[in-house]
Amino acid sequence: MSHASPVWHPFTQHAVxxxxxxxxxxxxxxxxADDGRRIFDAxxxxxxxxHGHRHPTIISAIKQQSDQLDQIIFAGFTHPPAEQxxxxxxxxxxxxxxxxxxxxxxxxxxxxxxxxALGYWLHSxxxxxxxLALEGAYHGDTIGGMSVGERGVFNxxxxxxxxDVSRLPFPRAGAEQATLDALEQACRNEAVAALIVExxxxxxxxxxxxxxxxxxxxxxxxxxxGLLLIADEVMTxxxxxxxxxxxxxxxxxxxxxxxxxGLTGGSVPLAVTMCRRExxxxxxxxxxxKTFFHSSSxxxxxxxxxxxxxxxxxxxxxxxxxxxxxxxxxxxRALNRFRDDARFSNVRQIGTIAAVDLQVGxxxxxxxxxxxxxxxxxxxxxxxRPLGNTIYLMPPYCSTAVEIEAVYEAIAAVxxxxx
Ligand code: PLP
Numbered sequence: 001m002s003h004a005s006p007v008w009h010p011f012t013q014h015a016v017x018x019x020x021x022x023x024x025x026x027x028x029x030x031x032x033a034d035d036g037r038r039i040f041d042a043x044x045x046x047x048x049x050x051h052g053h054r055h056p057t058i059i060s061a062i063k064q065q066s067d068q069l070d071q072i073i074f075a076g077f078t079h080p081p082a083e084q085x086x087x088x089x090x091x092x093x094x095x096x097x098x099x100x101x102x103x104x105x106x107x108x109x110x111x112x113x114x115x116x117a118l119g120y121w122l123h124s125x126x127x128x129x130x131x132l133a134l135e136g137a138y139h140g141d142t143i144g145g146m147s148v149g150e151r152g153v154f155n156x157x158x159x160x161x162x163x164d165v166s167r168l169p170f171p172r173a174g175a176e177q178a179t180l181d182a183l184e185q186a187c188r189n190e191a192v193a194a195l196i197v198e199x200x201x202x203x204x205x206x207x208x209x210x211x212x213x214x215x216x217x218x219x220x221x222x223x224x225x226g227l228l229l230i231a232d233e234v235m236t237x238x239x240x241x242x243x244x245x246x247x248x249x250x251x252x253x254x255x256x257x258x259x260x261x262g263l264t265g266g267s268v269p270l271a272v273t274m275c276r277r278e279x280x281x282x283x284x285x286x287x288x289x290k291t292f293f294h295s296s297s298x299x300x301x302x303x304x305x306x307x308x309x310x311x312x313x314x315x316x317x318x319x320x321x322x323x324x325x326x327x328x329x330x331x332x333r334a335l336n337r338f339r340d341d342a343r344f345s346n347v348r349q350i351g352t353i354a355a356v357d358l359q360v361g362x363x364x365x366x367x368x369x370x371x372x373x374x375x376x377x378x379x380x381x382x383x384x385r386p387l388g389n390t391i392y393l394m395p396p397y398c399s400t401a402v403e404i405e406a407v408y409e410a411i412a413a414v415x416x417x418x419x
């Protein structure tokens with residue numbers, strides 16, 4: 001049986017996908033379908049919607065900017081929203097991050113970060129070409145992003161396109177030293193250009209959390225051996241882990257940082273890659289071969305930049321940090337009931353992100369339980385998109401305790417319903 005609509009959805013197996021709600025309206029943490037159903041967005045529509053859908057400040061900025069300037073080539077031209085946004089980003093991030101390169105998705109921000117790192121070493125006259133990454137990582141679905149991501153079901157068919165990287169074991173609790181030793185070893189044996197990490201939590205790899213001291217140690221080793229640290233804060237940024245950026249919790253300033261998702265509060269696509277002055281300077285030359293050869297047609301789209309500026313205004317003018325703390329406290333309370341329940345394991349939380357593993361026979365992204373769980377939640381008006389047997393929540397910061405607790409009630413009932 002073929003699929004009726006011409007639309008081919010991402011990360012969707014159309015042969016088994018059931019009900020696909022048609023969403024026509026959104027407000028706060030809620031989605032509304034054309035058939036009248038209301039669905040609670042417990043994963044912030046793939047982790048992007050931070051303050052809630054259609055935040056009035058952001059929507060109004062988008063409308064205003066649309067009346068002024070919609071799009072302009074960004075090579076050789078600039079515009080006020082991009083200039084103001086870059087300025088504000090430099091102000092709210094560590095002073096060492098001095099330059100801002102725009103792109104339009106988390107994946108492209110990672111590609112840009114990798115290209116910056118390689119360009120930096122080449123233009124500095126050093127033959128460092130090797131990239132290090134963590135096992136289990138996910139950095140997006142472009143070629144560079146897949147190359148530094150875990151090799152497995154997401155990218156196996158595209159293997160001929162991918163470049164080789166060296167991998168460090170994920171710093172599992174109690175085995176963190178093995179990761180640090182592997183990093184030391186790699187630095188001694190290879191001409192390493194950069195280490196790329198998702199700071200403090202591997203997202204699509206299973207919501208796996210590691211402590212700030214490990215990130216701090218990784219940064220220290222990188223510095224000692226002179227390689228660049230790329231922090232992919234695409235998921236962890238914009239308050240998700242409890243602080244504005246995850247690196248703050250480890251007092252780590254990366255050499256290159258990738259931000260997207262919550263950059264516009266989840267309204268329109270935009271990403272930035274920020275870097276230290278030395279990286280920009282290595283590309284700054286009358287030798288035009290040292291130009292940073294990366295662009296996309298919509299680089300620094302003015303409407304998206306205006307949305308991001310409005311997002312920063314929301315951060316500055318509303319009690320966003322308090323909302324994040326409150327949400328984290330709701331998770332912490334609600335998770336307690338799962339700690340002594342043998343049907344669940346690996347109960348974990350970092351800031352607004354919470355996860356539990358359902359104790360079933362199969363695990364991993366393709367575990368059969370994944371689609372069954374998804375259908376179970378959708379039938380209860382909840383958008384929860386488990387990673388195999390890992391059920392996680394990452395709701396918008398405007399979610400109320402009552403709404404979140406209702407999701408936990410549904411999670412608690414899973415083992416009986418699926419039995
Ligand atoms: N990096 C990380 C850590 C991510 O979690 C994601 C997406 O989930 C990406 C990169 C890719 O971002 P995008 O889907 O916007 O390309």
